[in-house]
Amino acid sequence: MRMEYVHGYSAEEGTRLTDQAATLTELLHADTRYPPGSQVLEAGCGIGAQTVILAGNSPRATFTSVDVSAESLAEAERQVLEAGITNVSFRQADIFDLPYVSAHFDHVFVCFVLEHLPNPAGALAALMRVLKPGGSITVIEGDHGSAYFHPDSEHARRAIQCLVDLQRQAGGDSLIGRRLYPLLVQAGYRDVTVSPRMVYADATRPALVDGFTRKTFTAMVEGVGERAVGQGLMDEASWAAGIRDLHRAAEDDGTFCYTFFKAVGLR
């Protein structure tokens, strides 16, 4: 079982996901703690970049982390073992065909997954089925339309748009952050709240400049360079200028902004 998605499953992408999770730990995870004894499903755990943080923050909850990619699951298992975390079990499974009885889990957590799915509403419905009445779902997604930076650059904006277009071509939506509220409400979740989480990086926050501007966002855009140029979305020189200008925003007089959206709803 293996699916293709815009970022792929390369070692570089694994490193990027780990850098992303580590850099954004406080911003995205500070208010997520699960009670002792609760059963939590992490859907689309990838290589375990969020799993290590999630399970580490709620050591007395029990996590089941699933993904369609066996290769990613093997790496996730390795990371969790290395971190000395013992409250997670892994299983290869498809969100749309979960091998669990209805109302099996107390809570569901899903991060950076819906943006890759042609049918995010269907995924939310499938996740609701395995959630107990009164249980919570937490969904975290980005929105590439929220990226702006200084110095501004037409080339850099076009390069980001290539990623948006390629992800759409692959059936996903990298602008999904702004849609989380209606998606959850329409799927039937109640008491839905969405909180925007803004990253702002300048030279006074060197860890964020390096971990987010360079190693998370710019690395993600760079990852689709071959396809963007190969499909003629941008010519090679304009693409190189776009990437150069994104790196420029990580220099001492540059700034970079991006907003993640974190939604919580109840079944």
Ligand SMILES: C[S@@+](CC[C@H](N)C(=O)[O-])C[C@H]1O[C@@H](n2cnc3c(N)ncnc32)[C@H](O)[C@@H]1O
């Ligand atoms: C961008 S990665 C995010 C991984 C992790 N949640 C994180 O934040 O680092 C998206 C993951 O979703 C998984 N995925 C995509 N469609 C899926 C599906 N239908 N069922 C389960 N996992 C899926 C992919 O295999 C991939 O590992």
